[in-house]
Amino acid sequence: xxxxxxxxxxxxxxxxxxxxxxxxxxxxxxxxxxxxxxxxxxxxxxxxxxxxxxxxxxxxxxxxxxxxxxxxxxxxxxxxxxxxxxxxxxxxxxxxxxxxxxxxxxxxxxxxxxxxxxxxxxxxxxxxxxxxxxxxxxxxxxxxxxxxxxxxxxxxxxxxxxxxxxxxxxxxxxxxxxxxxxxxxxxxxxxxxxxxxxxxxxxxxxxxxxxxxxxxxxxxxxxxxxxxxxxxxxxxxxxxxxxxxxxxxxxxxxxxxxxxxxxxxxxxxxxxxxxxxxxxxxxxxxxxxxxxxxxxxxxxxxxxxxxxxxxxxxxxxxxxxxxxxxxxxxxxxxxxxxxxxxxxxxxxxxxxxxxxxxxxxxxxxxxxxxxxxxxxxxxxxxxxxxxxxxxxxxxxxxxxxxxxxxxxxxxxxxxxxxxxxxxxxxxxxxxxxxxxxxxxxxxxxxxxxxxxxxxxxxxxxxxxxx
Amino acid sequence: xxxxxxxxxxxxxxxxxxxxxxxxxxxxxxxxxxxxxxxxxxxxxxxxxxxxxxxxxxxxxxxxxxxxxxxxxxxxxxxxxxxx
Numbered sequence: 221x222x223x224x225x226x227x228x229x230x231x232x233x234x235x236x237x238x239x240x241x242x243x244x245x246x247x248x249x250x251x252x253x254x255x256x257x258x259x260x261x262x263x264x265x266x267x268x269x270x271x272x273x274x275x276x277x278x279x280x281x282x283x284x285x286x287x288x289x290x291x292x293x294x295x296x297x298x299x300x301x302x303x304x305x306x307x308x309x310x311x312x313x314x315x316x317x318x319x320x321x322x323x324x325x326x327x328x329x330x331x332x333x334x335x336x337x338x339x340x341x342x343x344x345x346x347x348x349x350x351x352x353x354x355x356x357x358x359x360x361x362x363x364x365x366x367x368x369x370x371x372x373x374x375x376x377x378x379x380x381x382x383x384x385x386x387x388x389x390x391x392x393x394x395x396x397x398x399x400x401x402x403x404x405x406x407x408x409x410x411x412x413x414x415x416x417x418x419x420x421x422x423x424x425x426x427x428x429x430x431x432x433x434x435x436x437x438x439x440x441x442x443x444x445x446x447x448x449x450x451x452x453x454x455x456x457x458x459x460x461x462x463x464x465x466x467x468x469x470x471x472x473x474x475x476x477x478x479x480x481x482x483x484x485x486x487x488x489x490x491x492x493x494x495x496x497x498x499x500x501x502x503x504x505x506x507x508x509x510x511x512x513x514x515x516x517x518x519x520x521x522x523x524x525x526x527x528x529x530x531x532x533x534x535x536x537x538x539x540x541x542x543x544x545x546x547x548x549x550x551x552x553x554x555x556x557x558x559x560x561x562x563x564x565x566x567x568x569x570x571x572x573x574x575x576x577x578x579x580x581x582x583x584x585x586x587x588x589x590x591x592x593x594x595x596x597x598x599x600x601x602x603x604x605x606x607x608x609x610x611x612x613x614x615x616x617x618x619x620x621x622x623x624x625x626x627x628x629x630x631x632x633x634x635x636x637x638x639x640x641x642x643x644x645x646x647x648x649x650x651x652x653x654x655x656x657x658x659x660x661x662x663x664x665x666x667x668x669x670x671x672x673x674x675x676x677x678x679x680x681x682x683x684x685x686x
Numbered sequence: 687x688x689x690x691x692x693x694x695x696x697x698x699x700x701x702x703x704x705x706x707x708x709x710x711x712x713x714x715x716x717x718x719x720x721x722x723x724x725x726x727x728x729x730x731x732x733x734x735x736x737x738x739x740x741x742x743x744x745x746x747x748x749x750x751x752x753x754x755x756x757x758x759x760x761x762x763x764x765x766x767x768x769x770x
Contacts, residue, residue, distance in 0.1 A: 607692070
């Protein structure tokens with residue numbers, strides 16, 4: 221920080237990221253709230269703990285190796301070698317309070333909150349039947365390894381997906397949401413549905429949330445925390461001219477945008493999602509609120525650049541897509557996603573990445589980075605702008621969406637789930653599931669309120685054998 | 687092929703960032719139409735909902751309909767997750 225301007229921009233940036241971390245905490249208040257509301261009364265306390273404990277675990281593992289992955293692996297395997305990121309290793313002097321660096325800690329924390337979010341998305345889909353130990357293994361895998369690897373590839377400006385494919389995903393439709401959705405899908409396939417969820421003829425039974433309006437409040441808190449997520453995906457102030465004459469916020473790719481512009485797009489895509497979900501679900505509160513989130517996620521890949529009305533339409537269309545696909549998958553494949561996480565994050569995220577490839581076709585994905593990108597030299601010109609920058613294009617984004625959802629999302633979690641299942645480490649015992657996760661130890665979460673048996677619980681009793 | 691900008695080399699000269707600069711009027715018309723369509727569909731859906739509610743209450747009787755503590759006398763799928 222040689223001069224006053226430099227000191228101001230540095231301390232401003234430090235404060236900016238710190239505030240985004242605080243706001244993003246609300247995402248996790250929201251996740252816990254909505255998961256707990258969605259679960260049945262007999263599972264409430266266990267559900268809180270399952271979700272909560274990912275926080276310290278992902279924090280520790282992200283400190284140990286997740287952060288290093290982002291800076292060391294953007295070029296691996298398709299763009300070059302490991303990059304030098306010694307300063308991101310846990311024993312580096314920079315990874316503690318250090319007067320030569322004001323930004324590493326808050327930037328690390330912003331990425332940590334993205335890590336918590338990616339892992340927490342999966343948490344809701346698997347409630348009421350996964351072992352906490354199994355979920356925590358997935359939390360580390362997703363939160364400190366697969367998502368941050370996809371960020372190294374598809375978010376780091378020098379990542380090979382950005383430089384070679386022209387992949388563009390400014391607010392993480394794919395980098396966070398599609399990968400989390402793909403992970404959740406893999407886990408619920410191996411885990412199986414909750415007992416009684418599907419009838420003998422394959423009919424889908426409703427398992428009611430114990431507190432439906434707590435679910436919607438939880439989602440509303442997630443909306444609030446999402447503002448921090450969006451702000452944290454930007455660099456707040458950079459000198460784009462190189463000579464101190466033009467400063468702007470940038471996207472994570474260091475391409476120009478404004479906080480003002482993304483604010484418009486956040487609100488319009490949110491509104492498009494809410495309105496579309498309200499109509500398509502006939503005013504169902506859970507799906508309407510989920511649609512608000514789904515709308516933002518569907519437009520996130522290009523919300524640094526879209527016109528707000530484009531964001532509105534993309535948010536709305538994305539939500540209709542996710543709603544239809546969710547119900548088809550549920551019926552056709554007997555997938556029990558307790559909270560619709562695969563739809564809101566996975567399908568909407570995938571859709572968002574693909575759409576951005578068309579809507580932003582021709583835009584520079586990032587500045588060209590120096591290095592040995594031999595694949596670019598054999599490109600047919602589809603991936604490179606006239607100025608030599610990697611170019612956003614539909615094929616690159618489509619391939620990117622496949623990598624996010626299936627290759628880094630679905631595949632690793634499917635393999636790990638199968639291994640855990642083989643060692644009987646994945647699912648809770650059947651009798652514990654029927655009696656409730658809290659029954660044997662933590663007890664009733666509402667001890668002063670007499671329980672009422674719902675129609676589903678009457679059906680559930682028929683599965684109990686002594 | 688380019689839907690908008692193809693270079694950021696002179697950022698101080700860039701105005702609109704979004705694709706489709708020049709056809710904002712068309713986008714505004716689309717938004718206006720979608721706004722009005724939302725009201726039309728919402729009104730129609732709500733009227734249908736109340737007609738069905740009245741049919742249900744005629745079947746079960748108002749005494750039963752107003753006995754809230756029994757919980758599930760109306761449709762099972764009133765507020766739920768995963769199905770509609």
